[in-house]
Amino acid sequence: MPHYRRVGKIPSKRHTTFRSPDGSLYAEELMGVEGFSADSALLYHRHLPTAIVDAVAVEDFRLPLAPNHPLKPRHLRTQAMEWAGGLDAVTGRRSLMGNADVHISFVVASAPSPLYRNAVGDELFYVQGGSAVVETVHGALPVAEGDYVVIPTSTTYRVVPEGDLRLYVVEATGHIGPPKRYLSSRGQFLEHSPYCERDLRAPDEPLVVDGEDVDVLVRHRAGLTRYTCANHPFDVVGWDGCLYPWAFHIGDFEPITGRVHQPPPVHQTFEGPNFVVCSFVPRKVDYHPESIPVPYNHANVDSDELMFYVGGNYEARKGSGIGIGSLSLHPAGFTHGPQPGAAEASIGAEHFDETAVMVDTFRPLDLADPASTCEDPRYAWSWARRGPDWD
Structure with a gap:
């Protein structure tokens, strides 16, 4: 310390x-x-x-x-665990x-x-x-x-x-x-x-x-x-x-903002051996007149991204089924980004009311059996809105 x-x-x-x-x-x-x-x-x-x-x-x-094989994005619902x-x-x-x-x-x-x-x-x-x-x-x-x-x-x-x-x-x-x-x-x-x-x-x-x-x-x-x-x-x-x-x-973390969307390192709160922890908190969002406040599509080529949603409404994930208590895993090798329509809907927003804890690891994350018991099998297909298990 x-x-x-x-x-x-x-x-x-x-x-x-x-x-x-x-x-x-x-x-x-x-x-x-x-x-x-x-x-x-x-x-x-x-x-x-x-x-x-x-x-x-x-x-x-x-x-x-x-191993996370076949390689897929995952949505785990701790709120559904017994x-x-x-x-x-x-x-x-x-x-x-x-x-x-x-x-x-x-x-x-x-x-x-x-x-x-x-x-x-x-x-x-x-x-x-x-x-x-x-x-x-x-x-x-x-x-x-x-x-x-x-x-x-x-x-x-x-x-x-x-x-x-x-x-x-x-x-x-x-x-x-x-x-x-x-x-x-x-x-x-x-x-x-x-x-x-x-x-x-x-x-x-x-x-x-x-x-x-x-x-x-x-x-x-x-x-x-x-x-x-x-x-x-x-x-x-x-x-x-x-x-x-x-x-x-987490409420004492003072967010760093800018005119256009800021990358995840501005949210970093802790570092550990081959991983980092970030805090996404309620904040004023991008204030360029033509900014798109939600994240752009991105590929974390060196890391797996695990997001734990703990408060508010996470704008980029609207329509995906994610709620308070959810964990989303976006692994290296998968390009991820906002859900369909989220980018357009965010234009003109001045403030995001969302709280999340993100762990980015620099080696792939493997899964334990309890993860499968609370997984939403539709999540991987939520960007295309069709695929296995999609109604």
Whole structure:
């Protein structure tokens, strides 16, 4: 993260004597990325964070993926998926798509999740509906509809929903953060960035929990392991540094507009290993007197485009059957664009009321079985309005 935070009790100097009221030393834990050559946080535990008493391999809740073959644009309807009650935001996730760089899933959760630690990469949540508290080793972070939440690699956390929580989950095999072009060489957001430090939220006080023989589910490159920790991981009395979970509301993204249609990079919000995330928000649209505000037909020759529609009316997709909760996949090798009539209908528009989260990947996205259960089979033919499954 681009700025320093200090939470709870810490000593004045790193790696020096820091004692609890009973005289014992607090145990330091340095969380750092890139071999401790980049961002880090220094946490002070009441007990040894290294103390585990058991480790057991457990079955993975992720599902196998298969290529998008034959190559087609896809429309998935998360709003049509059926969900059992009592699911949690970790083990209840349903895999939708993924590749070697990123895994994308969705869940409707109502129960607290187990303690979880993803040691493979950062996680990015988008809260489509509901609210929750994300409890972490750094403290608690309340989140609600419209929030993005970034969970750094190997952060121990759990999600406690407040009612039903609709959560879109992007799991990386590396780190997720603001695009480098938005940041100075020292990590400050620059003036041209569409959001800045004032828009971010992070834990502001420790979350100290007692407990013994506490289970933590850990994702690693070989699968899932359940540790039993001698003490509860949430025993941190203070921490400081630049590596921590944080939240950012999509409504605080300030759109960049122009006289004619602007390309998708102006909407970029995050970058990850071989993928980017963009936010399309309500905005003033192109103001050239002859502009066509909806996107032109385009071929993403290096990437698959996955759009999650979360609010308003997406002008370019009118007539396609897409609604709130839909996901559209437009793969590399397919030329896509506005639905028939959308370009003409958009001429003269001054404002678009639409909210969407886009993930562009630079390797093809494969599909999981749940994707087929909520797919609209007519979507691929919606530009021609004829073809298989078309009435």
